[in-house]
Amino acid sequence: MTNTISIRANGLTKKFGTFVATDHITFEVYAGEIFGFLGANGAGKTTAMRMLCGLLEPTSGEASVAGYDVYREAESIKKNIGYMSQKFSLYEDLTIQENIRFFGGIYGLSYEGIRQKGNQLLADLGLQSKAKALVGDLPLGWKQKLAFSVAVLHDPKIVFLDEPTGGVDPVTRRQFWDLIYQAAARGVTIFVTTHYMDEAEYCDRVSVMVDGRMDALDSPQNLKEQFGVNSIEEVFYRLARGAQRAD
Amino acid sequence: MKTILFLLEKEFKQIFRNKALLPMLFGMPLIQLIVLPLAADYEIKNINIAVVDHDRSAFSSRLTHKIDATGYFRLTGFMDSYREGDRMIALDEADLVLEIPAKFENTLQREGVERLFLAVNAINGTKANVGASYLSRIIGDFSEELNQEKRNKGASAPSSQIIVTSSNWFNPHMNYKFFMVPGILAFLVTMIGGYMSALNIVKEKEIGTIEQINVSPIRKHHFIIGKLVPFWVIGMVVFSIGQLVVSRYIYHIIPVGSLLLLYAYLALYLVAILGFGLLVSTYTDTQQQAMSVAFFFVMIFLLMSGLFTSIDSMPEWAKVIAYLNPVTYFIEVMRGVVLKGSNWVDLQNHFLIMALFAVFFNSWALFNYRKSS
Numbered sequence A: 001m002t003n004t005i006s007i008r009a010n011g012l013t014k015k016f017g018t019f020v021a022t023d024h025i026t027f028e029v030y031a032g033e034i035f036g037f038l039g040a041n042g043a044g045k046t047t048a049m050r051m052l053c054g055l056l057e058p059t060s061g062e063a064s065v066a067g068y069d070v071y072r073e074a075e076s077i078k079k080n081i082g083y084m085s086q087k088f089s090l091y092e093d094l095t096i097q098e099n100i101r102f103f104g105g106i107y108g109l110s111y112e113g114i115r116q117k118g119n120q121l122l123a124d125l126g127l128q129s130k131a132k133a134l135v136g137d138l139p140l141g142w143k144q145k146l147a148f149s150v151a152v153l154h155d156p157k158i159v160f161l162d163e164p165t166g167g168v169d170p171v172t173r174r175q176f177w178d179l180i181y182q183a184a185a186r187g188v189t190i191f192v193t194t195h196y197m198d199e200a201e202y203c204d205r206v207s208v209m210v211d212g213r214m215d216a217l218d219s220p221q222n223l224k225e226q227f228g229v230n231s232i233e234e235v236f237y238r239l240a241r242g243a244q245r246a247d
Numbered sequence B: 001m002k003t004i005l006f007l008l009e010k011e012f013k014q015i016f017r018n019k020a021l022l023p024m025l026f027g028m029p030l031i032q033l034i035v036l037p038l039a040a041d042y043e044i045k046n047i048n049i050a051v052v053d054h055d056r057s058a059f060s061s062r063l064t065h066k067i068d069a070t071g072y073f074r075l076t077g078f079m080d081s082y083r084e085g086d087r088m089i090a091l092d093e094a095d096l097v098l099e100i101p102a103k104f105e106n107t108l109q110r111e112g113v114e115r116l117f118l119a120v121n122a123i124n125g126t127k128a129n130v131g132a133s134y135l136s137r138i139i140g141d142f143s144e145e146l147n148q149e150k151r152n153k154g155a156s157a158p159s160s161q162i163i164v165t166s167s168n169w170f171n172p173h174m175n176y177k178f179f180m181v182p183g184i185l186a187f188l189v190t191m192i193g194g195y196m197s198a199l200n201i202v203k204e205k206e207i208g209t210i211e212q213i214n215v216s217p218i219r220k221h222h223f224i225i226g227k228l229v230p231f232w233v234i235g236m237v238v239f240s241i242g243q244l245v246v247s248r249y250i251y252h253i254i255p256v257g258s259l260l261l262l263y264a265y266l267a268l269y270l271v272a273i274l275g276f277g278l279l280v281s282t283y284t285d286t287q288q289q290a291m292s293v294a295f296f297f298v299m300i301f302l303l304m305s306g307l308f309t310s311i312d313s314m315p316e317w318a319k320v321i322a323y324l325n326p327v328t329y330f331i332e333v334m335r336g337v338v339l340k341g342s343n344w345v346d347l348q349n350h351f352l353i354m355a356l357f358a359v360f361f362n363s364w365a366l367f368n369y370r371k372s373s
């Protein structure tokens, strides 16, 4: 981890009508770090992430990702990031190989690059024998791991993961986090939302969102000390007790 | 450019893998093309006609007999005041009223030209319109007969001509299917272009894959080209099967005019109508919404295109809508080229107008297509 700033948000806000989904959040993410974004359902995590990825225009505030401004340079941001949305979004009616080829292709990889990286990806996931299987036929855990690998196929500087382990079993979650660590070790900045508190412990730093606000931001260790508790779960309950939004 | 190839590859794979979509794209239109003209065929031998004969001459009674003898018409009235004819239309006892003016025979012999007036019953407009087109053919024959007689007698008078005001349909074979098939084919191509393309794009919104596209550096016009080209190709293929196989071998329709011209127009038309589909997709978020919106417009396009009812018999406000409807022009071109042999000079304006539609729909859609919300 370096001190180069990878993501910077300052008073970033999104309103839907009069409803403030993300309320003046301010933070910095350093290059190479695993940054956790915690919050209950409806806290505003996805909204914040979509603004950073150039998918949603902020209502006010500033933000830059990989040095590019979210208002003016969204398309340059897109060249430098990978994104795994909360909703599974590979093509279920294409095979694993076809998905790899398509997403590699639209990120401008060469045919040779697609072939090499694709083979590597399949080997890493142990999916060589399934290369010609339709993605829709895979179990959820495999789908999620595949979606992550495809999101980092083009070697982005930053990867945004929106609840990547939602609904998968603990063993697969563990394997998924291994993939995250491998990517982080290659220098990829990881921005990950979750509502699994144990996963927060795997992050370098975590932020906690409550009702659109960012109420805490520090390393898991510091947060626990600050609140005088033993787990991030306790930290989260302390913070979320006053939350208005419930799902 | 390479991006577009990747997009096209993906799109074609998905389309050809979709077991529900393929029959919709290829099977249904062709079945419709075979069934609709049959269903839309009317009992052509029972067209009720009333003749208002102000002339009561040898010519006028010969014409009346000729009409009666064809077997297509049923002479339900023969009177000498127009008011009575009008009443028969009002009572729905006549689909058509043919008015033969006083001194019809006289004028025809002296001046060589005379006009007949034809009133069409709008209640059963289609049947009446078909009848009108038959009738104009019969009158044409009659006029030719008179000329023949004149020549036989060695008369040097110029050949005579009977003009029927109100009917301008051209269907020399007196076959209703000849008139309907090109129109229905035009409409089916519209369904594929305007409907299927909208649904396809919105489907990506609905299942969420569009997010993955929008978060990539893909250029929006690349994405759009990647989406529209497959449907353009499919439109061309379906049209070809409809024109070169179904029309040709089931209905024995061989275009009088240039097939190349027809394809040139189709190519342009598809660009316009795909732009419309794209536009619908930019305003909707689910397939159900897209289907309702597209259905609404496609119905208007269908009913206001002159496919079933001739535009000439529409009220003014409806004519305005008909001429703001791209389908109208395509159907005119189809019928023009296939039945009349219209050429490039005849259709220049149609090309120009369709180019404007294409630019209009596509720029609006491109403007409205957002990679971010």
Ligand SMILES: Nc1ncnc2c1ncn2[C@@H]1O[C@H](COP(=O)(O)OP(=O)(O)O)[C@@H](O)[C@H]1O
Residues within 6 Å of the ligand: A016, A019, A021, A039, A040, A041, A042, A043, A044, A045, A046, A047, A048, A245
């Ligand atoms: N497009 C939208 N229009 C209106 N409200 C929205 C929209 N997107 C999200 N919201 C609302 O904003 C709040 C935050 O949503 P979201 O960012 O998805 O939360 P999280 O990802 O933390 O569960 C929720 O109450 C949600 O209903």
Ligand SMILES: [Mg+2]
Residues within 6 Å of the ligand: A045, A046, A047, A086, A162, A163
């Ligand atoms: Mg969310």
